[in-house]
Amino acid sequence: MSIGELRRISHTGGRRRTAAERRAAGADNKAAIVFLAPFILGAVVLTLGPVLMSLYLSFTDYNLLQDPQWVGIDNYARMLGDSRLHQSLLVTFIYVLIGVPLQLGVALGLAILLDKGMRGLPFYRSAFYLPSLLGASVAIAMLWRLIFGAEGLLNTLLGGIGIESHQSWIGSPETSLSTIVLLHVWMFGSPMVIFLAGLRQIPVELYEAAATDGAPAWWRFRAITLPLLTPIIFFNLVLAVINSFSAFTQAFIVSGGSGGPADSLLFYTLYLYQEGFGSFRMGYASALAWLLLIIIGVLTAVNFWLSKYWVHYDD
Known part of the structure; x- marks a missing residue:
């Protein structure tokens, strides 16, 4: 028996979860992902993306009008x-x-x-x-x-x-x-x-x-x-x-x-x-x-x- 199965059994009072319980848990996980998706998307697109882009631009000569030119440090x-x-x-x-x-x-x-x-x-x-x-x-x-x-x-x-x-x-x-x-x-x-x-x-x-x-x-x-x-x-x-x-x-x-x-x-x-x-x-x-x-x-x-x-x- 795998560790994951043991953990699932421990969360259900020592018994195996029924098929209905597993489907309910899966639905809850999907709902959580749906509600978290805007935040995750915003964090990646509006925060992580610009941060990584600014790191790249810090090694370039960029005037907003022309393509960035790599200049190292x-x-x-x-x-x-x-x-x-x-x-x-x-x-x-x-x-x-x-x-x-x-x-x-x-x-x-x-x-x-x-x-x-x-x-x-x-x-x-x-x-x-x-x-x-x-x-x-x-x-x-x-x-x-x-x-x-x-x-x-x-x-x-x-x-x-x-x-x-x-x-x-x-x-x-x-x-x-x-x-x-x-x-x-x-x-x-x-x-x-x-x-x-x-x-x-x-x-x-x-x-x-x-x-x-x-x-x-x-x-x-x-x-x-x-x-x-x-x-x-x-x-x-x-x-x-x-x-x-x-x-x-x-x-x-x-x-x-x-x-x-x-x-x-x-x-x-x-x-x-x-x-x-x-x-x-x-x-x-x-x-x-x-x-x-x-x-x-x-x-x-x-x-x-x-x-x-x-x-x-x-x-």
Whole structure:
């Protein structure tokens, strides 16, 4: 008797399945294949196919108008001397290193505040989540230009308190990236909701026992909240890093697609877009896309490796 037959017998309580049961199981399998077919087809045609095509194009010289010409690793070798690529990496890493911790810190702080059981919690939760739905949109990016422009709302507010300023905050290399980081921090809604759900899972008995022993609030936060919340922090951290590296709309709209003054807003994805659809160097743009994939993959792997030193799971 084969292993497959033994498994089938074990699933039917130690007896062989009847012909009717086998036909029913076959019908269920066919139904499953039918329902999964659109997803599988979409994954192959819309995801796997373009991914493999971009890998091929990364080794070619392709301008979208003529047939790709094989150039080997020339596109990857070109990256070593590409100063604008290096600038885009610098801008993106600064954006990630500053924006991600600030966003998660704000999200965690507001989640703790909302976890206190204040009145109108559903309203505040929805209001704080709203920026995450609107933050990466074209309309909000254009609004950001109006707020931080030379005649924008920020300068108007500063003038109202006696500080005259006609500086364009998005037009200055020293401050333009800070405005985009602020926009990123403003989109704290998604991690905040996830933090709030994690806080609701921490047993209240732990806080009550610590309070009975006279532990102050800061100690309860450090010894109870943070350790039990580390899996949620890790989850939000991984998602935030990936999303930050793929940021595009904010920099494109605020800088007008140019990368800002002195390339201070030249995000990696914006430079990739300029090379592929601005200069029609699609082969080089494909190589840039694979470099981005490698960077995100390496950073994600590092995060998972480091997680064993600070993430605590309940056994």
